[in-house]
Amino acid sequence: MKKLLTLCLIAMSLAAAAQSQHRILCGNEYLPDMTEQRHPGYKAAVQQAFDRAKNHSASRATNAVTYTIPIIFHVVYGAAAENLDDSVLQSEIAVLNADYSRTNADAVNTISYFDSVGADTHIQFTLHSTLRVQTSNQFTLDLFTGLPDSLIKFSAAGGDDAIDPDHYLNIWIVNLQPSLFGQLLGYSYPPDGLPNWPTGQSSAAPQQGYDGVVLDYRTVGANNPNPINFSGMNLVIRGRTGTHEIGHYLGLRHIWGDGATFGTNDCQQSDGIDDTPFANTQSNFDCDTTRNTCTQAEAYYGADAPDMVQNYMDYSSEECMNLFTKGQAALMQNTLEVNRPNLATKSYPLGVSQAAASTVAIYPNPTTGIVYIRYAENSDAATIATIYNMLGETMAVNQSTTAGAIKLDMSALPGGVYTIDLLKDSVHTTKKVVLNK
Numbered sequence: 149m150k151k152l153l154t155l156c157l158i159a160m161s162l163a164a165a166a167q168s169q170h171r172i173l174c175g176n177e178y179l180p181d182m183t184e185q186r187h188p189g190y191k192a193a194v195q196q197a198f199d200r201a202k203n204h205s206a207s208r209a210t211n212a213v214t215y216t217i218p219i220i221f222h223v224v225y226g227a228a229a230e231n232l233d234d235s236v237l238q239s240e241i242a243v244l245n246a247d248y249s250r251t252n253a254d255a256v257n258t259i260s261y262f263d264s265v266g267a268d269t270h271i272q273f274t275l276h277s278t279l280r281v282q283t284s285n286q287f288t289l290d291l292f293t294g295l296p297d298s299l300i301k302f303s304a305a306g307g308d309d310a311i312d313p314d315h316y317l318n319i320w321i322v323n324l325q326p327s328l329f330g331q332l333l334g335y336s337y338p339p340d341g342l343p344n345w346p347t348g349q350s351s352a353a354p355q356q357g358y359d360g361v362v363l364d365y366r367t368v369g370a371n372n373p374n375p376i377n378f379s380g381m382n383l384v385i386r387g388r389t390g391t392h393e394i395g396h397y398l399g400l401r402h403i404w405g406d407g408a409t410f411g412t413n414d415c416q417q418s419d420g421i422d423d424t425p426f427a428n429t430q431s432n433f434d435c436d437t438t439r440n441t442c443t444q445a446e447a448y449y450g451a452d453a454p455d456m457v458q459n460y461m462d463y464s465s466e467e468c469m470n471l472f473t474k475g476q477a478a479l480m481q482n483t484l485e486v487n488r489p490n491l492a493t494k495s496y497p498l499g500v501s502q503a504a505a506s507t508v509a510i511y512p513n514p515t516t517g518i519v520y521i522r523y524a525e526n527s528d529a530a531t532i533a534t535i536y537n538m539l540g541e542t543m544a545v546n547q548s549t550t551a552g553a554i555k556l557d558m559s560a561l562p563g564g565v566y567t568i569d570l571l572k573d574s575v576h577t578t579k580k581v582v583l584n585k
């Protein structure tokens with residue numbers, strides 16, 4: 149009875165919301181509630197995963213580590229226009245990499261109040277592969293049976309199966325049909341902890357085959373040939389629905405805390421991030437940087453701060469969005485450390501050693517030509533050693549698949565100081581070596 153009442157309330161509120169303000173929305177406004185109906189305990193599991201990331205004290209020695217996430221696109225199309233060209237998919241990857249590293253050209257537009265909290269997240273993306281499946285399915289949101297997920301994400305249902313969600317970010321690109329509740333631009337599943345991604349359907353969360361991001365095909369890329377728009381609105385598509393949805397996938401919430409999702413204003417709901425100010429509702433696809441819907445003092449700023457409408461996790465125009473904050477960056481990095489530990493490849497820039505670097509011995513150093521490298525743990529995993537000179541130029545690459553010490557012959561190189569980058573089990577370690585001649 150309570151469940152039915154909740155569903156009715158959600159339905160009525162969503163219908164009211166659809167008629168009044170945001171006809172266009174991100175599915176994550178109500179995905180947690182909908183999923184909770186089918187999988188009791190789901191919201192608590194998501195909260196636990198968030199808290200785990202929030203409370204994780206970073207083990208990395210510096211913020212210099214970069215996380216690289218491989219993406220698999222599933223283009224599940226009906227009409228030919230939905231079968232996006234590779235150039236659009238490549239544009240989406242470029243948008244993600246610029247936005248997540250704060251190298252986006254419009255980062256300069258961040259208002260001065262928030263300039264100091266704008267962050268390079270040190271998260272990057274590579275295109276692993278693109279899979280294309282033609283279907284006759286229609287993808288329309290149905291509140292009572294859930295999102296059109298199974299039709300999108302399972303080959304047997306006319307969609308396309310996820311590939312190894314532990315190691316790849318699966319992104320399905322489809323034509324999301326408008327419904328009573330509005331037009332979805334996309335949605336994604338936040339981390340809810342590995343124990344909650346069972347293979348069966350009986351426990352708290354949907355099965356792992358659902359994990360990933362869904363984007364409407366008209367939101368992808370900065371060069372989309374059919375960008376989504378509605379009369380009376382000035383939607384500008386720059387590929388940032390992907391930026392936003394991957395933010396959810398990495399644990400971020402909307403910056404207004406979703407307290408006002410069903411039409412009630414709420415300045416008490418926080419997104420759990422210290423440097424994103426309270427806001428009582430979403431920004432409704434405009435770009436009013438003076439808006440200030442909550443007037444309480446913010447602990448982080450020591451004052452009342454304006455709404456951060458330029459944040460990727462608001463509902464601003466895509467030409468308005470330009471930042472993630474330091475708090476959001478830390479949360480996403482920690483999500484990759486503790487909730488999605490197998491997803492990203494970690495790399496360290498030259499000259500920056502990770503904490504575990506002491507477990508690698510390199511000798512003799514200085515050397516006159518031959519050096520040996522030995523890992524403390526006796527693993528025979530493949531190791532790639534790349535030797536760089538002081539200009540960062542690659543001088544030699546050596547791949548070893550044998551157990552025990554790795555022998556490097558540097559005798560053909562001129563004397564000087566070199567950096568050796570070691571890659572093993574997706575982890576980079578760098579060491580300096582002096583070559584005397």
Ligand SMILES: [Zn+2]
Pocket residue numbers: 174175176177392393396402
């Ligand atoms: Zn969202």
